[in-house]
Amino acid sequence: MTTITSFFFFLLGLSSIFPVSFSTNILSLGKKNSDRLLSSVVFPLKGNVYPLGYYSVSINIGKGDEAFEFDIDSGSDLTWVQCDAPCTDCTKPREQLYKPNNNALNCFEPLCISLHPITNHHCKSADDQCQYEIEYADHGSSLGVLVNDHVPLKLTNGSLATPRIAFGCGYEHKYSVPDSPPPTAGVLGLGNGEVSFISQLSNMGVVRNVVGHCLSEEGGFLFFGDELVPSSGVTWTSMSHESIGGYYSSGPAEVYFGGKATGIKDLTLVFDSGSSYTYFNSQAYNSILALVRNNLRGKPLEDAPEDKSLPVCWKGPRPFKSLHDVKKYFNPLALRFTKTKKAQIQLAPEAYLIITKYGNVCFGILNGTEVGLGNLNIIGDISLKDKMVIYDNERRQIGWFPTNCNKFKKEGQSLCQPEGLFSILTENYQGYIRKIF
Ligand SMILES: *[C@@H]1O[C@H](CO)[C@@H](O)[C@H](O)[C@H]1NC(C)=O
Numbered sequence: 001m002t003t004i005t006s007f008f009f010f011l012l013g014l015s016s017i018f019p020v021s022f023s024t025n026i027l028s029l030g031k032k033n034s035d036r037l038l039s040s041v042v043f044p045l046k047g048n049v050y051p052l053g054y055y056s057v058s059i060n061i062g063k064g065d066e067a068f069e070f071d072i073d074s075g076s077d078l079t080w081v082q083c084d085a086p087c088t089d090c091t092k093p094r095e096q097l098y099k100p101n102n103n104a105l106n107c108f109e110p111l112c113i114s115l116h117p118i119t120n121h122h123c124k125s126a127d128d129q130c131q132y133e134i135e136y137a138d139h140g141s142s143l144g145v146l147v148n149d150h151v152p153l154k155l156t157n158g159s160l161a162t163p164r165i166a167f168g169c170g171y172e173h174k175y176s177v178p179d180s181p182p183p184t185a186g187v188l189g190l191g192n193g194e195v196s197f198i199s200q201l202s203n204m205g206v207v208r209n210v211v212g213h214c215l216s217e218e219g220g221f222l223f224f225g226d227e228l229v230p231s232s233g234v235t236w237t238s239m240s241h242e243s244i245g246g247y248y249s250s251g252p253a254e255v256y257f258g259g260k261a262t263g264i265k266d267l268t269l270v271f272d273s274g275s276s277y278t279y280f281n282s283q284a285y286n287s288i289l290a291l292v293r294n295n296l297r298g299k300p301l302e303d304a305p306e307d308k309s310l311p312v313c314w315k316g317p318r319p320f321k322s323l324h325d326v327k328k329y330f331n332p333l334a335l336r337f338t339k340t341k342k343a344q345i346q347l348a349p350e351a352y353l354i355i356t357k358y359g360n361v362c363f364g365i366l367n368g369t370e371v372g373l374g375n376l377n378i379i380g381d382i383s384l385k386d387k388m389v390i391y392d393n394e395r396r397q398i399g400w401f402p403t404n405c406n407k408f409k410k411e412g413q414s415l416c417q418p419e420g421l422f423s424i425l426t427e428n429y430q431g432y433i434r435k436i437f
């Protein structure tokens with residue numbers, strides 16, 4: 001879910017107005033880039049690429065410690081949750097909606113101003129609430145009011161932080177596929193714009209301005225702060241300008257297929273955990289699909305247009321049970337970042353194929369031009385999984401390395417119990433680093 005944000009101004013009936021100052025509370029303001037050792041926050045993730053198509057995290061908000069499920073999206077900044085206000089197209093039962101408590105941000109607050117293009121920021125009176133509207137590349141959208149509330153966070157050093165974080169209380173939603181609303185209560189924006197979760201946490205001195213994820217077929221984990229980032233073994237490439245206050249992008253990149261250059265180059269790539277699949281612009285897409293098809297000549301796979309799971313599918317003599325059965329028929333792809341020596345992302349067949357419930361294999365790279373992405377190329381969950389991906393906003397770099405993102409489970413702990421995860425991190429921290437990396 002990459003965003004192309006635009007904002008409008010409406011008035012709404014979300015209770016009245018209140019002076020709220022944006023304060024950091026318990027945690028003192030830390031200096032950015034100081035040498036002070038900061039802690040990190042780690043959350044377990046749920047989800048998969050197929051059939052679910054998203055990864056989500058459960059985060060508590062407010063004094064009542066109510067948990068909300070958020071779709072994690074490195075392609076956008078704003079975090080929002082469905083709001084218990086007169087609500088259009090909120091899909092959750094009332095008791096699972098966020099209840100605002102006179103905590104809307106004022107229209108003149110810096111965070112509200114940061115959300116709006118200068119020309120579009122019209123505060124009519126000093127009492128106006130901060131309205132937002134966010135629109136995603138898939139044409140989904142959320143409209144609401146920016147509020148702030150305590151978000152209790154267990155830090156890896158054992159402390160509990162309860163920073164006050166600003167996020168959207170969304171009361172009007174549109175979904176990209178109208179009849180299949182997303183099952184999550186909202187979106188967690190992992191971008192690096194001022195309003196994003198990580199920007200706010202790092203401005204308050206809770207963690208360094210580093211965020212990352214490790215996605216697997218069974219979930220994985222998400223982290224804020226730099227403690228999980230190993231000091232060696234990570235491939236880094238620099239973020240490009242587009243990465244400021246928006247999505248994380250890098251490039252230019254060149255595509256290799258089966259170890260050979262394809263002539264497809266100068267691709268700008270956006271790392272988007274909010275997108276289930278990978279998208280290339282029409283030209284690159286056509287070439288890559290042609291290479292994959294050519295390579296299938298003489299192999300026991302035929303087109304399976306009857307399988308509508310994705311635009312391009314193939315069937316074998318018998319239904320496939322797993323990617324293990326088919327990966328020998330496909331070559332690995334690689335994306336080489338031409339400006340950074342030796343920086344490449346390996347895309348094994350598992351990083352661009354799925355096996356559908358019909359036992360066919362489908363191509364998980366899609367035609368971005370067809371869905372209106374223009375020249376943007378998106379690396380989605382299918383290609384991000386089984387890697388730790390790090391967005392280091394302090395050094396303005398994106399890094400990755402292949403790893404088993406289910407390792408927490410192997411420690412005999414369930415990923416669904418933050419407590420379990422937390423104790424591994426605090427009690428066994430050094431050991432954990434060694435074992436995983
Ligand atoms: C843990 O780290 C936070 C900052 O990230 C700091 O404020 C807190 O004092 C630390 N707690 C301990 C026990 O060191």
Ligand SMILES: *[C@@H]1O[C@H](CO)[C@@H](O)[C@H](O)[C@H]1NC(C)=O
Nearest residue numbers: 282285286289367369370371
């Ligand atoms: C990709 O989409 C563009 C725009 O809709 C279309 O012209 C092109 O033929 C598509 N490519 C393939 C291989 O379908």
